[in-house]
Amino acid sequence: MSGILDTVNLRTQMVGQNRLELLLFNLETDQTYGINVFKVREVLQCPELTEVPRQTTAIKGMAHIRGETIPVLDLSEAIGRNAIPKEQQQVCFLIVAEYNKRTLAFLVRKVDRILNTHWDQIMAPPAEIGVENYLTAVFEHEGKLIEILDVEQILADLYPMATKVSDDVATSEVRSKAREHHVLCVDDSSVARNQMQRSLEDLGCKVTTCNNGRIAWDLLVQLAEKGNDVTELFLMVISDIEMPEMDGYTLAAMIREDPRMERMHIVLHSSLSGGFNVSMVKKVGADGFLAKFNPDDLAGVVIERIKKIEGR
Template structure:
């Protein structure tokens, strides 16, 4: 079974389906199961020898040389505050090589178990009772147990803090003055991604409304439409993540396009997916654009371009 997973993960990453999700399930230091979207996984392999990093004090345990690349290796247990994997036990462990936010890295985990095929509407946000200070972005039930999906963007943001300020070349005084007239809807299940986007866009000058997932954003848009408001006139644009519990960005975009009350809303899909991203899927669901996470100037430039188009059309 393990060899099957190792052989097929890279092929399965090509799958992009509307509101569909394939998770690679893995284990850390207990019998709790965790999941990562297969589409973000480049490959899985047994942990090779790691080259140590001098004076390394974070959960990054070294560098792995994989297919001509040198890739940092992150002990995922330690990164989320659990017991790190001892150096003498690494040979029996695995690396999940993934791409996030234009960065390739490998997660050191104890076990890799299976690929699980499900729907995004079966994936739920973590219970509010556990508080905001955690590394969970979603949970789902499988065979009577809760599988936890980690907020990898939060983990990486803690390790590699990302600036959110927009440069003066992008946010000129004229742009900031014009931006104050506009309102942007952002949609993302990762709290760190929402905060990064909100800080950058508010630095640009626009007003921001944030939704935690596609379902929440859809409900908000429907409430506006039910009251007789055109969401495309309320919001300059909607910038949405693709991978979210309850409703993904593809489904959200499709539903917006199918509803005549909001079909003119400008939609940009914003995701940490990289590598083999299926641009044709973005076009198929009717999105106006695609933006890779996370660069504040790239994000601001997309909004500025939209502001200029709206201004020219007046």
């Protein structure tokens, strides 16, 4: 199993090509789930876990891995399915991942393989299933439907995050200036969109949200075709990187290639590890990178942009 990520270094060649790699895995049924390989640090057989006092039974304990102590989350139980019995844990696997500057391990029944595909083949879940679910996207492959879990939503339910911007960052003068500006936020995760919107509205900005890069691109094109200067309408675009239909890298590259919006200020954000993405940001012409989610950090990039256009 240690060799399943041997080809991960090839992912750096996918920047701006709207491509991704999915690590496929199973929980308690034959249903196949996927997680973006970019989020995965390693895959290993589950070691013996150290139990800890906890508020949620989905946290099964701590794993000691390469000098680190990492919390282990039973992903099946976290999404409302049957928990993996303790006596079966050591024949299962851990997917060690990094989200929002936090390292944790997902306990899963089986890890299958890595699948190379394109974001434009990844679709948003059907609206008919409603919003009360943990799906962020679906993907059909070899006649089977692969479900991509909204891990941000799962973690937000387990570890609720504050969205209020601190008064030290959002002074009364800053809030007054922010009310004059409009930010376009793009993210396929409903929890991430809501977090950004609440924080930026707390700062004072007007906010428009889009569910993925394709929707955001269509909106910008429609506005531009009506004669609007979109760089005047929006202070900036803040976009997630990993999204169905069109990823953030592709969105940034297309904005830069369109003369009507090439001056748009673009910040890409992601729950992926920051060091890797900084070089990616430069390659597609974005202006900055923000590891999500921290309300003060988010407010900070907006405040910095406001000061720059005001010449301060």
